[in-house]
Every structure is written in structure tokens, then in C-alpha cells.
Amino acid sequence: MSQGTIVKVSGPLVIAEGMRDANMFDVVRVSEHRLIGEIIEMHGDKASIQVYEETAGLGPGEPVVSTGAPLSVELGPGLIEMMFDGIQRPLEEMRKRVGSNITRGIDVPALDRNKKWKFEPVMQKGARVVAGDIIGKVQETIIVEHRIMVPYGIEGTLEEIYSGEFTVEETVAKIRKDDGQLVDIQMMQKWPVRKGRPYKEKLSPDIPLVTGQRVIDTLFPIAKGGVAAVPGPFGSGKTVVQHQLAKWADADIVVYIGCGERGNEMTDVLMEFPELKDPRTGESLMKRTVLIANTSDMPVAAREASIYTGITIAEYFRDMGYNVALMADSTSRWAEALREMSGRLEEMPGEEGYPAYLSSRLAQFYERAGRVISIGSEGREGTLTAIGAVSPPGGDISEPVSQATLRIVKVFWGLDASLAYRRHFPAINWLQSYSLYLDRLDKWMNENIAKDWSTLRTDTLRILQEEAELDEIVRLVGVDALSPADRVTLEAAKSIREDYLHQNAFHDVDTYTSLSKQYRMLKLILSFYYKGRKAVESGVGIRELFAIPVRERIGRAKYVREDQVENVFNSIEAELNQQVEALMSKEVEQ
Incomplete structure (x- = not known):
């Protein structure tokens, strides 16, 4: 562990010296309050840290301790139906512990350590396994079967496998690696959020994601594993479009990220989703949904983490062989967080003050979507479809975030304030919008729906x-x-x-x-x-x-x-x- 001391505090940015042994993107604990932060820049023994909690009251000389590990999410049974903040702390559990206002320095594990899950093995003792193989399953909700996979980097023979009820930290299997080492396998695994989960092969996205929204499915369809942007001014119905997609899209799992949205809009989502009926099963929509809530009054740095937290959870379910739909509302607020941190780091600003690396960060996020064959001996096919809302100031889509997004995504559903004003919803402008998946999806539509x-x-x-x-x-x-x-x-x-x-x-x-x-x-x-x-x-x-x-x-x-x-x-x-x-x-x- 590397320990240093604070020399400067500038809003969510803290600079600490004596951190020569720390690495980029290490998670650190700041001050006696043990605030969660992440190293985003290193100069000699000085580390620039973005802190995911309120930094009021911090001063020079206070300790900073590196955990030596990157910001990671916990993946295992207990994710579905949960509402997390931007760094995967469960909001309901925090409310029980400290009340309605989040207290600084609170450390709550993402997955419940006490709850027992019924683990059913699907492999026999003595079987040869590789990373990504499913060794067992847990019925997480009425709708979702959680498939327990061999963690990345582990390959060998299944020495032991158990059946019964276990917590996420208890051993459910033992694998003897080729070098003779015996590894305990739990139902929970961790994965660094900034690193995409590996897959065997990326396939061409040529099956439509049916949304039930006529203007989308007919004129501007999106493929399973595709990427889309929904830019639009205030009041044009971005959130309702995303709610409709979350409710009706032909996806097994929905991950909804409220990134820097207004608190009352996130409250609507948190109140409405549990009451929405899943049209396919008749159960509550929350039975196949993970919510990440990071409202605009929460510390700005946590917005940046929330996008990565959400897409890593989505990739995990994709690896199980599910069709996952990810809604990010909105990437503009995430870009604003990047701009604020960049300004505090005194980096050379790009267009409209956004950092020069805005486009590459957006591309890194959207490129993690796709239709893939996951790792493992059986080669399951899973899809991750990413749909990001963009909130351009004044509805001007010539601004940098909209333009950088449009260069990456293949579907553009341009919301129009004048259509919304005329009460035409969804207010998707049919003269401005486009889909670059049309040629691929037309073939599927002509074969499966109608020749013409x-x-x-x-x-x-x-x-x-x-x-x-x-x-x-x-x-x-x-x-x-x-x-x-x-x-x-x-x-x-x-x-x-x-x-x-x-x-x-x-x-x-x-x-x-x-x-x-x-x-x-x-x-x-x-x-x-x-x-x-x-x-x-x-x-x-x-x-x-x-x-x-x-x-x-x-x-x-x-x-x-x-x-x-x-x-x-x-x-x-x-x-x-x-x-x-x-x-x-x-x-x-x-």
C-alpha cells in the first residue's frame, strides 16, 4: 500500500504527495473520513485524485492511502432489482444505515454478504473447465436465471462442486489449475470498470432489437448489439423514449443509468419502474432491471464512474448469453463531469472547454456494446445494446458532445422541440434521423415479416x-x-x-x-x-x-x-x- 498526504484540495480534485508507489486508476481512501477516490494523473510522487464524495472540510496534511486495486464492481447474484449509486453502493442499504442523506465515507458492499442463494451445479466433478464456462446457476428472480461462470484467467479441472444455499463469498467449487494450484470459486467475482470484459469473437449486428415503437422499428431500427443516440432539447421526451425502450425492447436484462439527471426525474424512474408490468412475463419490470442513480446534486466525479459501472454490469449479463439493453441518461452530464475535472487538472481545453480526449472517451464507452460470442468452451452468443441520451444546451446538436457521439453511433433519433410542442410523441424528427443498420436489418425483415x-x-x-x-x-x-x-x-x-x-x-x-x-x-x-x-x-x-x-x-x-x-x-x-x-x-x- 502507498500512503501519502494531501497538499491541495480543489473541489472534487485532491492532490497528494508521497504516492510514488501508487498506480494510475488505483482506488484510494482520502483523509480520516476514508472518502473514496481514484487516481487520474501522476507526476513524480504527486497523484491527482478525483474524489467520489463531498470534499468540504478537507485540508493539506491529511492522509491518503492507496488500496492498490483499480475501481471495480462486484458481479454476482443480487444485482437484479438493485438501485446503486455511481460507484455501486446500494442506495436502499445506505438509507437503512444512515438515513435519506448519504453520509461521507460510508462503506457498504454492493452485494449482500448475508443473503443465501440456492446454487445448483450444472457440471460434474472432474470436468475440464476454462474461463467463462457456466458451472452452476441461481434463480435470482422469477424471470432471471443467474449463471455462475468460471472467472477470467482460471482454467483446469473441477476438483469439487457443491450444491445448496451459499452466500456470495462462500466457496461453491474448487478448480485444480494446470500448475497444480487449487483455486476456490465463489458466486461473486470482481471486474475493473474501465476495462472491457473479454469475448471470443464480435459478430455482425444483423438482428433487430424490436422496441414496439413504430417510428423506431419501421424507419430507424437498431440492431441487437447496436449503438444509438437520442439527442434532444429540454421537454422533447428523451426520458419517456428511454422508459419506453426499457419497458418494451426485446431485451432480457435492462441496465438504466441516470447520470447527472435531475433528482425528481430519477425519483420518477425509481418509483415507476417497480410498478411497471413486464409485458412478456406479467411480473414487475424491476425483476430484470438494474438501476444506477447518480443525480445532478451528487459529487460530479461519481458521474464519470457511473457510466463505466453500468456498462461493466451489462457486459457481465451479456457474457451469460443474455440480450442486454443499456440506457444512459445522459452522456452530456457525464461529459460535463469530464470538463470540470479537466479544468481543475489545468489541462489544455478543447472545443467549448471540453477536454481534447472527449471523443476517445465516448468511443471507448460505446465500443463496449456489440453482439459477441463469449469466452468459454460452449461459446454463448450475447448482445449488449447501448442507447445514450444527449442533452445539448438549447437543443443545438452542433455542440461537441452531440457531434462526437454522432461520429460513433450508427442510429440517430433526433428529437424535435417543435414536434413535442405540437404534442406529437415520440417527437423523433423523420427528416433528420437516420439508421445505418437498415441494409442489414432489411434482409431480416423481408425474410421474417414480409417480402415487401x-x-x-x-x-x-x-x-x-x-x-x-x-x-x-x-x-x-x-x-x-x-x-x-x-x-x-x-x-x-x-x-x-x-x-x-x-x-x-x-x-x-x-x-x-x-x-x-x-x-x-x-x-x-x-x-x-x-x-x-x-x-x-x-x-x-x-x-x-x-x-x-x-x-x-x-x-x-x-x-x-x-x-x-x-x-x-x-x-x-x-x-x-x-x-x-x-x-x-x-x-x-x-
Whole structure:
């Protein structure tokens, strides 16, 4: 252990001398209060330490002790349903010990040391094991089976394996390594947060992460193992979009990081998630969720740690073979923490005061997502999808954090204040947003949902694009100056916007739409467009076409329950055909 003394305190930054034997990123204990900190810079025997707790009252001469280990998270049964702070201290346990306000220097283990878990072995004594192999399982919640893996760096023969109830620190197996050393295996393992967990192979992300949100799944889909950014100004619905993704996305495990968010927003998450029903199992959504809460009034340095803590926990569940969705809300607050620490270190500032390494830090975070074959002899496939909210000041996405994020991520869901103001939610702007996974995912959609999926999506985007161009003409000379075909385009675009892209997160049926229902809905709207164009070309009047009764049913199709889709949609299609044909034959007769 290296011990030094404080020479300077500057907010969350403490400089200590006499630390020559310490290493970069070592965790240290600062002063008699034993505040948790991490070394982020070394100059000779002087160490710059970012402290994850309030530093008021510290002064020169107080002791600093290095633990000799990097900042690590505890991984094992007991993670699911937990709410941690940025450095993985359990909030509920801290509240029981010291009340509602977090006391400085409190040391609470992340995983409960007294709780016993029922361990069921899945391997026999004498089996050959390598790092990453599953040796047993624990039913952590009704939904999640926690798979106990051989820790990284251990390989050999399973000398002993036990069955029964154990705490996370008790030995459940013994492995005889090739050099003869006998290693005790517990259900808990530790992993340094700044180092990505290893995997065997990274695969191409070409399976969609189905979210049930029509504007996302149809126009700007994300792949399992993909990365997405949700930038948007205040009040544009970033948090609701992330809540919807956490609730409905086709993921086995959800890790939600509230990084520097307002306290009342995090309170909403903490109160709402336990009450949300998981649509697939009917259980509470918390039964497959890990929450990391780091509000804006908590020490700024802990924001930086919270992002890494969250993604390391997510990687651990990915290694078990699960599909994990990680929500980071928001990476802008994390970047602000980087900027503050960089300023206190007196580093040369980059654009808008952010450190020059902002882009590389963001890339390091997002690159830990992916679809991988995990280490171990059986080669499980797991995915980690990262979705980060970005809160650009004033909604200006030309600022450094948004631009650095857009260079890394492949999906951009641009939230628009003007759409939110018009009560159009999700307020994702279809003219600005994009997904670079389209080519890969179209193949899957055409094979698994419908052969003409990509054609319908292309036509939808074209109609919306044409509407934006026609709007300019309408503003100048009025809608009556447009040709009948252009009027049909405008009407179809309005139907796409209001009946398809607009989705009510608080409506029992409309909150989630399966891919097959999305296809049928879009096909209905575009059928009206194709048939309408044909009808006006044959001389049918615009007013008669727009007044056909079936349009009311098309508009309300989003409220049709999933089990009734087939019958109801077939009947609407038949009615549409009949009513348009009746108009056309009436025109022919005249």
C-alpha cells in the first residue's frame, strides 16, 4: 500500500504527495473520513485524485492511502432489482444505515454478504473447465436465471462442486489449475470498470432489437448489439423514449443509468419502474432491471464512474448469453463531469472547454456494446445494446458532445422541440434521423415479416420527404394550387404522421405495436395512397376520395388489439378496395 498526504484540495480534485508507489486508476481512501477516490494523473510522487464524495472540510496534511486495486464492481447474484449509486453502493442499504442523506465515507458492499442463494451445479466433478464456462446457476428472480461462470484467467479441472444455499463469498467449487494450484470459486467475482470484459469473437449486428415503437422499428431500427443516440432539447421526451425502450425492447436484462439527471426525474424512474408490468412475463419490470442513480446534486466525479459501472454490469449479463439493453441518461452530464475535472487538472481545453480526449472517451464507452460470442468452451452468443441520451444546451446538436457521439453511433433519433410542442410523441424528427443498420436489418425483415417490408419503408420516407417539399409551395400559394396527385401525397403523409408515427405511450394498446401489426398498419395507409393516386388519375374528385368512410377506420387501426389484427385489418382492406372501386366505377359511368 502507498500512503501519502494531501497538499491541495480543489473541489472534487485532491492532490497528494508521497504516492510514488501508487498506480494510475488505483482506488484510494482520502483523509480520516476514508472518502473514496481514484487516481487520474501522476507526476513524480504527486497523484491527482478525483474524489467520489463531498470534499468540504478537507485540508493539506491529511492522509491518503492507496488500496492498490483499480475501481471495480462486484458481479454476482443480487444485482437484479438493485438501485446503486455511481460507484455501486446500494442506495436502499445506505438509507437503512444512515438515513435519506448519504453520509461521507460510508462503506457498504454492493452485494449482500448475508443473503443465501440456492446454487445448483450444472457440471460434474472432474470436468475440464476454462474461463467463462457456466458451472452452476441461481434463480435470482422469477424471470432471471443467474449463471455462475468460471472467472477470467482460471482454467483446469473441477476438483469439487457443491450444491445448496451459499452466500456470495462462500466457496461453491474448487478448480485444480494446470500448475497444480487449487483455486476456490465463489458466486461473486470482481471486474475493473474501465476495462472491457473479454469475448471470443464480435459478430455482425444483423438482428433487430424490436422496441414496439413504430417510428423506431419501421424507419430507424437498431440492431441487437447496436449503438444509438437520442439527442434532444429540454421537454422533447428523451426520458419517456428511454422508459419506453426499457419497458418494451426485446431485451432480457435492462441496465438504466441516470447520470447527472435531475433528482425528481430519477425519483420518477425509481418509483415507476417497480410498478411497471413486464409485458412478456406479467411480473414487475424491476425483476430484470438494474438501476444506477447518480443525480445532478451528487459529487460530479461519481458521474464519470457511473457510466463505466453500468456498462461493466451489462457486459457481465451479456457474457451469460443474455440480450442486454443499456440506457444512459445522459452522456452530456457525464461529459460535463469530464470538463470540470479537466479544468481543475489545468489541462489544455478543447472545443467549448471540453477536454481534447472527449471523443476517445465516448468511443471507448460505446465500443463496449456489440453482439459477441463469449469466452468459454460452449461459446454463448450475447448482445449488449447501448442507447445514450444527449442533452445539448438549447437543443443545438452542433455542440461537441452531440457531434462526437454522432461520429460513433450508427442510429440517430433526433428529437424535435417543435414536434413535442405540437404534442406529437415520440417527437423523433423523420427528416433528420437516420439508421445505418437498415441494409442489414432489411434482409431480416423481408425474410421474417414480409417480402415487401423494405419497399413499404422506402415509400413511406419518400412520401414524408415529398410532403416537406410540397409544404413550401402550400405556404406560398395555398393547397388548391397543387395537382390532385400531390394532394393525395399530402393526405397520405398526414395519415402516416398522425395515424402511424404518433404513438401514445400511456395508452394500453397503442403503447406497443408488434412488427406484424406495424406491417399491416403501414400497408393499409400506403394502400390508400396507391389506390388514391390511381383514382384521381381516372378522374375521381379529391373531395369524394378524402370523404370515404373507411378513412376513419384506418385512422383508428392503431387501437386494434394484437389478437384482433388479422380479422379487423382484413375487413378494413376489403372496405377500402370496395369504396375506392365504387368511386372509380361511378366516374366511369358518368
